[in-house]
Amino acid sequence: MVIKSFIIVAAVIVLGIAGWFYYPQYQIQQMKKQSLEASQDGSIPTYIDYFSKSENESLYHLAIGDSVIRGYGVGQHQNLVSEVSAELERQTGKQVSFNNEGINGITSTELKQLVYSGQYDGQIKKSDIITVNIGGNDVLRTIKKQRHDIPSAFKAFDTLQVNFSENLGDIVGRITEINPNATIVFLELYNPVSPDMGYYTLAEKLLPKWNINIYKTAQTIPGSIVVETSKVINGENLQNLSPDGVHPSQLGYKAIASLIIEQFRTSPKKAAV
Structure with missing residues (x-):
């Protein structure tokens, strides 16, 4: 009886851990599937169609967030914001002005404070496109603090992603x-x-638990897309990583920009509510 009870408890724990790791990945796949099905409806114009036919003579692109937005490690005209804006001009035939407000090392808490300070209000109001990348430094700061204490790191991760989502x-x-x-x-x-690396598998399993927060937030905004950055920036595409092993290389920024444009070309533009 004791052994049976132990086996049941152990099974519940294993299933709980498996669910903790894999359910977010399943949720993301379902959301991507829904987006793919929607993209096959040719009656809804794509983002490129929408921008091309807009009454505005020009487009304005604001980018906020961290060093990936800023373009850490590359020249001023080689970051993803510049790349996306230039290609968007070619695709739509319209002039695209942009402002890169990326800040190296910024966290989601700090970005929230800036957004609520009113610093970006004028730019937000006139923007056609707003690119947001944030959260990486939330994780990095926690890893640095908890890298020698794995149980505490897991506990901190759960708290961290709740704060990030908010x-x-x-x-x-x-x-x-x-x-x-x-x-x-x-x-x-x-x-x-x-x-x-020994902790590659763990990092891969934790990634969907973080990214599901981004997908869930995007679902609340009809006029939004989530770019699958992890398709091109990963341990198997080392040419897209800079020598520091964290930031994209010039090729990496270009690859992310290409993903954004591809989603603009193929994704239906849902109207704001």
């Missing part, structure tokens, strides 16, 4: 309050760890 929701809530018609582009958090 911050991201507040950030986009403020954005849509100011400009409900802006298209918001979210970037997934990616895993730069090489498959040869």
Whole structure:
């Protein structure tokens, strides 16, 4: 009886851990499936169609967030914001002005404070597109503090993602309050760890638990897309990583920009509500 009870408890624990790891991944796959099905409806114009036919003679692209937005490690005209804006000009035939407000090392809490300070209000109000990348530094700061204490790191991760989800929701809530018609582009958090590293598998399993917060936030905003950054920035595409092993290389920024444009070309533009 004791052994049977132990086996049952052990099975419940194993299933709980498996669910903790894998259910977010399943949720993301379902959301991507829904987006794919929607993209096959040719009656809804794509983002490129929408921008091309807009009454505005020009487009304005605002980018906020961390060093991935800023373009850490590359020249001023080689970051993903410049790349996306230049290609968007070619695709739509319209002039695209942009402002890169990326800040190296910023966390979601700090970005929320800036957004609510009113610093970006004028730019948000006139934006057609707002690209947001945030959260990586939330994770990195915690890893540095808890790297020698794995149990504490797991506990901190759960608290961290709850805080991140709230911050991201507040950030986009403020954005849509100011400009409900802006298209918001979210970037997934990616895993730069090489498959040869011992903690690669763990990092891969934790990644969906973080990214599900981004997908859930995007679902609340009809005019938004989530870019699958992890498709091109990962341990198997080392050419897309800079020598520091964390930030994208010039090729990496270009690859992310290409993903954004591809989703603009193929994704239907849902109207704001």
